[in-house]
Amino acid sequence: MNWTLLLQLVLNGLIVGALYGVVAMSFVLIYKASQVVNFAQGEFLLIGAWACWWLLTTWQLPFIWGFLLTLVFMTLFGIALERIVLRPLIGEPIVSVIMVTIGLSIVFQALMKWMFGVFAQPFPPIFTTQRINILGLEVQTVYLLSIAISAVILGVFAWFFRATRYGLAMRATAFDQQAAQSLGVPVRQVFAMSWAISAVVSAVAGVVVGVVNGVSSALSFYGIKVFPAVILGGLDSILGAVLGGLIVGVLENTAEFVDSQFLHWGNMYQVAPFYVLILILMIRPYGLFGTKDIERV
Amino acid sequence: MTAQTPSGDFRTSYRADTTIFPTAMSRNAAIAGIVLLALTPFVADRYILSLMIQIGILGIAALGLNILVGFTGQISIGHSAFFGFGAFASAYAVEHGVPVPLAIVFAGVVTTAVGMVFGLPAARLKRLYLAIATLAAQFILEDFFARAQWFTGGVAGRVTEPFSLFGWVADRDESYFYVVLAFVIIMYLMAANLMRTRDGRALVAVRDHYLSAEVMGINLTRYRTLSFGISSFYAGIAGALYAHYLLFVSVEAFTIVFSIQFLAMAIIGGLGSVMGSLMGTAFMVLLPEFVQWSVELLRGGVIDRALKLADSLSYLREMVIGAVIVLFLIFEPDGLAHRWKQIKAYWKLYPFSH
Numbered sequence: 100m101n102w103t104l105l106l107q108l109v110l111n112g113l114i115v116g117a118l119y120g121v122v123a124m125s126f127v128l129i130y131k132a133s134q135v136v137n138f139a140q141g142e143f144l145l146i147g148a149w150a151c152w153w154l155l156t157t158w159q160l161p162f163i164w165g166f167l168l169t170l171v172f173m174t175l176f177g178i179a180l181e182r183i184v185l186r187p188l189i190g191e192p193i194v195s196v197i198m199v200t201i202g203l204s205i206v207f208q209a210l211m212k213w214m215f216g217v218f219a220q221p222f223p224p225i226f227t228t229q230r231i232n233i234l235g236l237e238v239q240t241v242y243l244l245s246i247a248i249s250a251v252i253l254g255v256f257a258w259f260f261r262a263t264r265y266g267l268a269m270r271a272t273a274f275d276q277q278a279a280q281s282l283g284v285p286v287r288q289v290f291a292m293s294w295a296i297s298a299v300v301s302a303v304a305g306v307v308v309g310v311v312n313g314v315s316s317a318l319s320f321y322g323i324k325v326f327p328a329v330i331l332g333g334l335d336s337i338l339g340a341v342l343g344g345l346i347v348g349v350l351e352n353t354a355e356f357v358d359s360q361f362l363h364w365g366n367m368y369q370v371a372p373f374y375v376l377i378l379i380l381m382i383r384p385y386g387l388f389g390t391k392d393i394e395r396v
Numbered sequence: 397m398t399a400q401t402p403s404g405d406f407r408t409s410y411r412a413d414t415t416i417f418p419t420a421m422s423r424n425a426a427i428a429g430i431v432l433l434a435l436t437p438f439v440a441d442r443y444i445l446s447l448m449i450q451i452g453i454l455g456i457a458a459l460g461l462n463i464l465v466g467f468t469g470q471i472s473i474g475h476s477a478f479f480g481f482g483a484f485a486s487a488y489a490v491e492h493g494v495p496v497p498l499a500i501v502f503a504g505v506v507t508t509a510v511g512m513v514f515g516l517p518a519a520r521l522k523r524l525y526l527a528i529a530t531l532a533a534q535f536i537l538e539d540f541f542a543r544a545q546w547f548t549g550g551v552a553g554r555v556t557e558p559f560s561l562f563g564w565v566a567d568r569d570e571s572y573f574y575v576v577l578a579f580v581i582i583m584y585l586m587a588a589n590l591m592r593t594r595d596g597r598a599l600v601a602v603r604d605h606y607l608s609a610e611v612m613g614i615n616l617t618r619y620r621t622l623s624f625g626i627s628s629f630y631a632g633i634a635g636a637l638y639a640h641y642l643l644f645v646s647v648e649a650f651t652i653v654f655s656i657q658f659l660a661m662a663i664i665g666g667l668g669s670v671m672g673s674l675m676g677t678a679f680m681v682l683l684p685e686f687v688q689w690s691v692e693l694l695r696g697g698v699i700d701r702a703l704k705l706a707d708s709l710s711y712l713r714e715m716v717i718g719a720v721i722v723l724f725l726i727f728e729p730d731g732l733a734h735r736w737k738q739i740k741a742y743w744k745l746y747p748f749s750h
Contacts, residue, residue: 136524136527184722184726187726188725188726191725191729193471193523193524194465194469194471194523194663194667195663195725195729197471197524197527198659198660198663198721198725199721199722199725199726201473201656201659201718201721202660202718202719202720202721202722202725203718203722204718205653205656205714205715205717205718205721206714206715206718206719206722207718208714209711209712209713209714209715209718210711210715212708212711213708213711213712213715323531326528326531326532327532330525330528334524366539366542366543369535369539370535370536370539373531373532373535373536374532374536376528376529376532377517377529377532377533377536380517380520380521380525380528380529380532381517381520384520384521384525
């Protein structure tokens with residue numbers, strides 16, 4: 100047994116898992132508010148990261164301004180997407196909605212490749228110290244920052260849903276759309292807002308991953324990794340999404356460890372979460388924290 | 397979707413209600429169409445033939461998916477994995493001395509079994525959960541293809557033999573066209589017939605309201621799994637035909653993008669329409685060709701230079717496919733089959749359309 104390697108991998112898993120958790124959270128946000136399954140979540144990361152990269156390299160903006168401008172852009176982007184594409188589909192069968200988001204993901208992915216090319220582009224360095232030592236383990240500064248950002252986002256979410264009027268409106272809409280509408284909640288605004296928030300939060304995750312690994316279309320794979328996370332945590336639970344993300348992150352890294360040490364099958368990193376996914380769907384399809392769907396006729 | 401039949405067309409028996417061809421005219425038109433198709437290898441060139449063969453092969457798989465999605469109301473984002481499984485199964489059987497026609501049938505049967513294994517969760521899962529389960533199936537099967545060297549030949553892929561029957565070898569596009577045509581006719585007739593049977597009606601009932609269906613005594617588990625089985629059977633047969641057309645099966649070919657294209661074929665053609673599947677497939681196969689043609693047309697011009705069109709042809713194709721899916725769902729959610737019916741009704745009822 101190689102304990103240092105295992106520990107390092109678990110730590111990596113937690114860090115990546117936190118990012119999965121953030122993306123999963125923004126996925127759940129849309130699902131809760133508007134019952135739309137967003138297969139284009141990974142492309143939100145991609146677009147956010149490319150936008151930020153473009154502002155930093157082509158326009159030579161300082162990081163903080165580029166980052167803020169990216170967030171503004173993503174807000175508008177999320178609202179526009181909801182208004183133009185998703186709203187005409189309210190009331191359509193779920194397979195149509197799924198297909199539309201899949202179509203969107205294809206379009207955005209190809210568009211990004213067309214505009215920025217297929218090669219990974221590094222971000223200009225942001226921190227002076229690239230990596231630091233914690234208890235003998237190497238950790239990149241950006242990853243530490245990403246954990247901090249994830250925690251902050253979580254905190255803001257908790258505050259937003261508990262303490263603000265809009266948060267209350269969103270919770271009401273998620274609970275019962277018709278009742279909320281009849282009580283004067285602006286459901287359309289809530290939909291638009293949920294897409295905007297989701298796009299912004301995903302873009303933050305995208306920028307973090309971009310700073311670490313460089314920006315490339317591989318970023319959109321985070322959108323696929325979201326599914327094991329949200330199913331594990333429960334589709335309509337924000338806390339569950341974060342926890343599911345962490346578990347998936349650790350799981351794929353430990354699977355990688357077991358594979359490299361004992362099994363030598365290869366590719367476990369990519370596939371292990373999906374085996375777990377099937378298993379969960381068989382045993383407990385509503386996940387750890389999700390609401391069990393009880394049907395009455 | 398309301399039936400677009402002229403007024404005064406009343407069916408008085410169940411037999412009349414379940415015919416494949418409502419009028420003698422439509423039957424004759426179908427036969428004439430098949431005869432015309434059978435003559436194409438004598439007039440069309442290689443390029444058109446290869447496109448038609450592709451439409452035929454993919455159309456069979458798309459029909460399978462349409463039975464699952466359009467008739468039973470399930471979702472599958474893993475169809476290309478089953479398609480690929482069929483391709484490998486047939487190539488594997490041929491490698492072990494099975495004649496090609498039998499290998500194709502064998503591929504269909506084996507893929508049915510695999511589809512039913514992955515379809516078993518479908519009995520419990522609904523809608524979104526099912527979509528995600530089939531997504532997982534896609535990745536697991538893709539991983540299996542890369543891993544199972546004995547079955548798929550690993551990264552190198554697997555070479556296979558051309559179709560042959562009683563000494564007649566279909567190793568050219570002109571001859572393979574007939575093989576595909578025969579399979580298309582058989583598979584489409586089977587699907588059209590399925591919808592006239594008790595089982596077919598049960599599938600539709602499960603789609604329309606599964607609780608009512610269950611109350612009426614339809615075994616949901618059985619029919620959901622059965623639907624997955626049938627859909628995989630079609631995918632398997634089509635995959636096998638694909639393998640013996642290209643004579644080489646590559647591990648990397650059966651990605652999720654391919655699965656999405658199958659879904660797009662079914663949706664653009666029209667969910668729940670047998671002939672729509674073929675229209676949707678034709679649309680999806682011809683669309684990239686059309687994009688390429690338009691880019692060729694613009695080559696060297698101002699737009700080409702400003703947008704780097706020629707260098708990014710593959711992205712353009714992808715983008716157009718995605719955009720077409722989105723636009724169809726927003727503006728024509730019932731698909732091409734519905735539009736075709738409306739056009740027919742327009743001519744039939746002209747000039748008194750009400």
